[in-house]
Amino acid sequence: MAKAKVAFLKTSAKTILEDYARLMRLAEYEKHVPKDHDTLIKINISWHVYFPACSTTPWQYDGVVSTLLADGYDRKRIIPTHNRTVVVDDKKGIVNNHLNTVDYKHGLKPIHLYEPQWEWVTYTPKTGKYRVLDKVYPDGVKIPKFFFGRNIIHLPTVKTHVFTQITGAMKNAFGGLLNEKRHWTHSVIHETLVDLLRIQKEIHSGLFAVMDGTIVGDGPGPRAMMPSVQNVILASADQTAIDAVSAKIQGFDPLEIDFIRIAHEDGLGVGDPRDIEIVGDDITGVNFHHHKQAQTFASRGQHMIYHGPLKPLEKILLRSPLVPWSYLASRLYHDGYWYPFVGKKRVEMIMKTEWGKLFRDYDLAEYKKRNEVPAYLQQGQA
Numbered sequence: 001m002a003k004a005k006v007a008f009l010k011t012s013a014k015t016i017l018e019d020y021a022r023l024m025r026l027a028e029y030e031k032h033v034p035k036d037h038d039t040l041i042k043i044n045i046s047w048h049v050y051f052p053a054c055s056t057t058p059w060q061y062d063g064v065v066s067t068l069l070a071d072g073y074d075r076k077r078i079i080p081t082h083n084r085t086v087v088v089d090d091k092k093g094i095v096n097n098h099l100n101t102v103d104y105k106h107g108l109k110p111i112h113l114y115e116p117q118w119e120w121v122t123y124t125p126k127t128g129k130y131r132v133l134d135k136v137y138p139d140g141v142k143i144p145k146f147f148f149g150r151n152i153i154h155l156p157t158v159k160t161h162v163f164t165q166i167t168g169a170m171k172n173a174f175g176g177l178l179n180e181k182r183h184w185t186h187s188v189i190h191e192t193l194v195d196l197l198r199i200q201k202e203i204h205s206g207l208f209a210v211m212d213g214t215i216v217g218d219g220p221g222p223r224a225m226m227p228s229v230q231n232v233i234l235a236s237a238d239q240t241a242i243d244a245v246s247a248k249i250q251g252f253d254p255l256e257i258d259f260i261r262i263a264h265e266d267g268l269g270v271g272d273p274r275d276i277e278i279v280g281d282d283i284t285g286v287n288f289h290h291h292k293q294a295q296t297f298a299s300r301g302q303h304m305i306y307h308g309p310l311k312p313l314e315k316i317l318l319r320s321p322l323v324p325w326s327y328l329a330s331r332l333y334h335d336g337y338w339y340p341f342v343g344k345k346r347v348e349m350i351m352k353t354e355w356g357k358l359f360r361d362y363d364l365a366e367y368k369k370r371n372e373v374p375a376y377l378q379q380g381q382a
Contacts (some may be wrong), residue, residue, distance in 0.1 A: 004241035004270035005251050007343040008234050009280045011214065013059075013354035014234075020063025021070065026211060026279045032237035033206040039151040041065065041174050045093035047334070049135055050359070051343055052227035053217030056155040058098040058362035060212040060233075064153060065106050075376060080110040081152075083175050087330045098362035105367070107376035111146070113176065119145040120179060125198050128266070131191040143177045143199060151206035152176075154239070158232070158246050159217030159225060160290050163189045165257050166250060167222055168243040169209035169236075170197055173273055181246075188230040190258035197239055197268050209242050210235045215355055216250070218290040224338050226304045229353050231286060240269025241276045248273050250285055267296045 007027035011019040033039060041064065043056045068078055080103060084090040096099050096281075103110060111118065122140035124130075133141045154172040161167035162185055170193045177196050178185070185192040200207055213232040217225030227335030232249070236242035240263040244254035247270065254271050255261045350356050360366060 003237065003275050003277050004238035005277045005279060006234060006236040006238070006241050006245045007280045008245065008283055011231050011233050013214075013358045015064055016059045016214065016358070017063045019233060020060070020210070021067040023280065024064070024067050025275060027208075027237065028137040028237065029067075029208050029237070030071060030222050033068075033073075033151045033153065035310050037081055037149065037151050038203040039068065039153060039206070040079050040147065041108075042081050042152055042154045042172055043094075043099060044156050044172050044175060045082065045088060045090045045097065045099075046222035047134075047304065048089040048092035048096060049335070049339055049343075050096045050098075051223060051225075051339070051347060052215040053157050053348055054222055055093060055097050055227060056099065056157065057212050057214065057359075059214070059358060060123050060155055060157075060210065061099055061102045062105065062362075064210050065102060068215055069106065069375075075107060078106075078108060080108050080234075081113065081148075081176060082110055083113045083179075085175075085377045087267070087334070095364075098364065101362045101367045104364060105374050106360075107370075107374060112320035113144050114179070121145045123199060123203070125195075126202055128198060130195050131262075132188040133192060133195045136188065136192070137273070143203070144181065147177070148203050149205055150206050151208070154209040155216075156209065156211050156290075157217070158211060158230070158234075158250065159191075159221040160219060160250065160293075162293070164193070164259060165252065165292075165293055166247050167244065168211060168246045168261065169239040169274075170194075170243050170259055172209070173200055173239075175195065175351065176325065183379045190262060191341070192270045193259040194262045194266060194268065194341050197263055198266075200239075202270065207239065208235070208237050209239055211246060213246070215350060216288055216290075218250075218288065223334055224343070227350050228288070229350070229355060232278060232286070238269045238276075240264060240271045244271045244273055245276060245278065245283065249286045249288060251287045252290070253290070 007023045009023050045055045047054050082090040120142040123143045154169045156168045156172040173196045211234040214231050215227050216230045219225040247254040260271040263269045
């Protein structure tokens with residue numbers, strides 16, 4: 001298998017936008033994201049409140065869009081793309097994570113794939129077979145028709161996850177390609193991510209990922225984590241390789257993480273660090289010492305359903321009229337207990353850093369107070 005290329009840089013809040021431009025160019029993104037196609041920006045909103053490392057950062061989104069525009073991509077063909085889950089409201093998340101400021105700054109109009117105007121169609125791979133998706137969805141695997149023939153740039157963050165150990169570029173597709181019943185796949189999540197990568201490589205005109213590790217998350221992600229400032233960013237056209245490098249700098253062996261290993265074995269990407277060329281800064285000695293498969297009270301219950309003694313009841317508990325109980329339990333735990341009593345203190349800790357100040361600067365009201373006229377309005381292209 002040919003070597004993959006992953007760009008890696010150390011950064012700061014003062015230089016972050018320039019560093020994102022350098023990062024993307026080091027990864028030769030223009031070779032993989034053709035200008036004559038629309039470019040979807042797949043934003044990650046893992047929670048509708050702001051929690052550091054949980055969701056796409058405003059500077060990550062801004063850096064990517066600013067670079068695209070500077071390099072001649074048509075603003076009207078850059079499309080922020082969102083989905084939601086049964087427990088996360090993406091429209092609230094856009095505001096609370098200050099992503100709406102980037103939309104305003106660059107004149108972008110997000111789409112929300114669950115809205116009725118977006119058609120979902122049944123898809124069968126043209127090369128190879130599904131590992132699990134056809135069994136999870138025997139009536140057909142449905143994906144957004146709008147994705148066909150368009151580029152996609154994923155914007156994940158560096159963090160751990162209760163089901164997949166880490167979550168990154170490959171997991172980011174999970175939030176766009178599948179509908180609100182995607183939790184049905186959690187018991188076979190690793191194979192699901194590989195199936196989704198196969199789909200992406202067939203339907204998209206270009207595939208790229210830009211990962212933010214300015215603040216990273218350790219513990220039972222994607223929400224109940226301990227954030228820390230690490231000041232790194234990554235980019236690659238190889239979704240498996242960027243996840244492998246993310247896993248490595250978090251302190252894990254990438255090939256011990258099933259979705260990375262399987263994608264590598266299936267020839268869908270490079271998961272072996274020995275076959276990945278790192279450009280930019282050296283990752284030697286970078287190790288965040290993240291913890292393996294940490295759990296919360298809520299995720300332990302989910303694991304009991306997907307992999308434990310409650311497995312025989314999975315369909316009754318998660319695919320029947322009883323299913324709202326699980327959504328309610330998750331919302332009560334994360335929104336009602338964890339965030340106000342645990343999470344807020346961790347947010348306050350990060351808000352004292354340079355990144356906290358930059359996050360406040362991206363508040364839309366604060367942005368407008370500074371009388372900054374968006375570039376597209378200055379150019380008379382509104």
